[in-house]
Amino acid sequence: MPHDFLADEMPGYLDADTLSPDPLDLVRGTPLPGGATGRDIHPARCLHAQPMTPALRRWADALAWDRPTPAVTLTLDHDKRCDILLDFGTEMEGRLELAVNTGPGNLYVSFGESVPEAMTWGLPTTNPLQTFEWIIEQAGTHTRTFDARGFRFVRIQGYDLSRPLTLKRIVSHAWFAFRKRLGEFRCSDRRFQRVWQTAAYTARLCSRTDTYWDGIKRDRGGWFGDARIIQEATDATFHDPAPAAGMLVTLPVDKWTMGVPGFSFDAVAMLRQFVLAHGLEHPCVRESFSRVKQFLEWVRKTQTNRDGFIVRDPKAAFFGNICFVDWSAIPVGGKFEELSWLQCKHVEALRNAAWIAGHLGSRADGKKFTDHAGRLSRKILHAFWRPGEGLIHTLNQTTRKWEWLRILAPIGGERYRKLYFEAKPIGPSKASRHSMALAVWAGLLTTPAQRRAAMRVFTSKKLDPIVTPYFLYYEQAARAECGDPAGAIMAMRDFVGQQLEMHNSSTVWEWYEPWINDLRAVRLGDWPKSLCHGWGGAPVPLAMRYLLGVQPAAPGFSTVKITPPANLPWTFEATIPTPHGPIRVVKPKHGGKTFYGVPKGIEIQNRDFFRV
Numbered sequence: 001m002p003h004d005f006l007a008d009e010m011p012g013y014l015d016a017d018t019l020s021p022d023p024l025d026l027v028r029g030t031p032l033p034g035g036a037t038g039r040d041i042h043p044a045r046c047l048h049a050q051p052m053t054p055a056l057r058r059w060a061d062a063l064a065w066d067r068p069t070p071a072v073t074l075t076l077d078h079d080k081r082c083d084i085l086l087d088f089g090t091e092m093e094g095r096l097e098l099a100v101n102t103g104p105g106n107l108y109v110s111f112g113e114s115v116p117e118a119m120t121w122g123l124p125t126t127n128p129l130q131t132f133e134w135i136i137e138q139a140g141t142h143t144r145t146f147d148a149r150g151f152r153f154v155r156i157q158g159y160d161l162s163r164p165l166t167l168k169r170i171v172s173h174a175w176f177a178f179r180k181r182l183g184e185f186r187c188s189d190r191r192f193q194r195v196w197q198t199a200a201y202t203a204r205l206c207s208r209t210d211t212y213w214d215g216i217k218r219d220r221g222g223w224f225g226d227a228r229i230i231q232e233a234t235d236a237t238f239h240d241p242a243p244a245a246g247m248l249v250t251l252p253v254d255k256w257t258m259g260v261p262g263f264s265f266d267a268v269a270m271l272r273q274f275v276l277a278h279g280l281e282h283p284c285v286r287e288s289f290s291r292v293k294q295f296l297e298w299v300r301k302t303q304t305n306r307d308g309f310i311v312r313d314p315k316a317a318f319f320g321n322i323c324f325v326d327w328s329a330i331p332v333g334g335k336f337e338e339l340s341w342l343q344c345k346h347v348e349a350l351r352n353a354a355w356i357a358g359h360l361g362s363r364a365d366g367k368k369f370t371d372h373a374g375r376l377s378r379k380i381l382h383a384f385w386r387p388g389e390g391l392i393h394t395l396n397q398t399t400r401k402w403e404w405l406r407i408l409a410p411i412g413g414e415r416y417r418k419l420y421f422e423a424k425p426i427g428p429s430k431a432s433r434h435s436m437a438l439a440v441w442a443g444l445l446t447t448p449a450q451r452r453a454a455m456r457v458f459t460s461k462k463l464d465p466i467v468t469p470y471f472l473y474y475e476q477a478a479r480a481e482c483g484d485p486a487g488a489i490m491a492m493r494d495f496v497g498q499q500l501e502m503h504n505s506s507t508v509w510e511w512y513e514p515w516i517n518d519l520r521a522v523r524l525g526d527w528p529k530s531l532c533h534g535w536g537g538a539p540v541p542l543a544m545r546y547l548l549g550v551q552p553a554a555p556g557f558s559t560v561k562i563t564p565p566a567n568l569p570w571t572f573e574a575t576i577p578t579p580h581g582p583i584r585v586v587k588p589k590h591g592g593k594t595f596y597g598v599p600k601g602i603e604i605q606n607r608d609f610f611r612v
Helices: 054-061 115-119 190-205 224-235 242-248 261-278 284-302 340-359 363-384 413-421 433-441 448-458 469-481 485-503 539-546
Strands: 030-032 036-041 045-050 072-074 082-102 105-112 131-136 140-145 149-159 165-177 184-187 550-552 559-562 572-576 583-587 595-597
Touching: 036 082, 045 054, 054 072, 082 105, 082 115, 082 190, 105 115, 115 149, 131 140, 140 165, 149 165, 165 190, 184 190, 190 224, 190 485, 190 539, 224 242, 224 261, 224 469, 224 539, 242 261, 242 284, 261 284, 261 340, 284 340, 284 363, 340 363, 340 433, 433 448, 433 469, 448 469, 469 485, 469 539, 485 539, 539 550
Parallel strands: none
Antiparallel strands: 030 036, 036 165, 045 082, 072 165, 082 140, 082 149, 082 165, 105 131, 105 149, 184 572, 550 559, 572 583, 583 595
């Protein structure tokens, strides 16, 4: 069909100064029970209309997201059809209320997180249902409110209408977790400013009052792997313990959560983050730690071999029937005990559990977890470390070409599983971005030579790139820990920034391939059905630790570690919420000092810093 676009897409932010896509940064919303906020969002721009009329053009010019939309009449073409595509300016979780006046006929209302999705350019989704048929049986005014869903764009099509279609009212009744943002960030680098603001908003959209969702359109449920990153982002911006507290007490103690071993271990990291941000007194802490202990004991007794390596339990359920680590290209193959990165996730969880136990006064548990982590670390390095190369990904690769997990869906999924388990092994893989990053997070790389090996992997131009902000966070945080915080910030800035600019998006997407420029050209099966994805909040905690140089080091921010910020030619100003009040960070001059305002009650672990 022809596409008569009235205007380009909006730039994905609502405020040209802050580059924020969050409408509540600009206007006040209505407080809702449970610490949420409501706000009506109206169409901000008309992107496409057919047939076109002068009156419709004038109407489109007057649209604004923060004021009610005036009524407009869409004329019909010679086939008794009309078509309009509206942009609400930002993505949201909302209930669309639509009031129309027309004669008998059919309407189709389509929702999308992107223009191609709303236009249904061969990219249908059903989770939740994207396109609705609305049968108009008699002339007059009709109103319909659609169930809440994540969307930014709405397309309305009229077919076989007996008279023109008047849009009398169209508004999204949007819902936002948290009532007020406590953390803020302003940066002289406009790309990173937009990245940070969009990441913070993405994390907010994926937050509920009692859990975190992986996305606001697809799955709409809590995955601990996504939640770990969302929690770190929202702690640095909203500092509300409720979502993480509600989720942590649901950790299964006798199965892998969502069938993903790594995500289960992320729950332990979430509890450590909770204690760091909010302290030990919240009632969920001890209850959650009890579940963590039961879970780790279940892992030890039923999911490991004599070396302590995770093995595949034939009675357990697994996501995709494989061991998930990321969507990006990896060396495929190997039994679970032959995957180094999986064993690293186990070590990290044990060390996080030991840290929590120590602060809860449980010395016996702390010693048990510490000793277990130490033994397992030595065995991992013995089995998987190759001098001059690093930690290999798998002991038994089955295909020379590294494969993307996305061939799991829906074409080729069985082929991927066969490659993973049934193809003939061709020997050990090389070190991967995933294995080396998770080795850093597990605390395995302690020597300069080991860190240099990791840096060669992280900066390699030959290895396939990471295509998700999810794992890019782990890789770039590991890169920063190995001595290159500036490179880490720039890598995240350019990966996410290019996605936002190329597609005018108001959220960070689940995955993104920079070399695909046209969404209409993506391959079937590669379409990211959940564009707004919670792990897109990753730039916020990355910036807090390595650009601002602030890390909590003891429960409830009672101690803070301040390290030299990444050496970048930017100025910035930020606030980080804590239980003691906000920490203020200011770098007023290019190449100058960074100053810190630290509230009373917070001890500075290293005192070589400058006060505001």
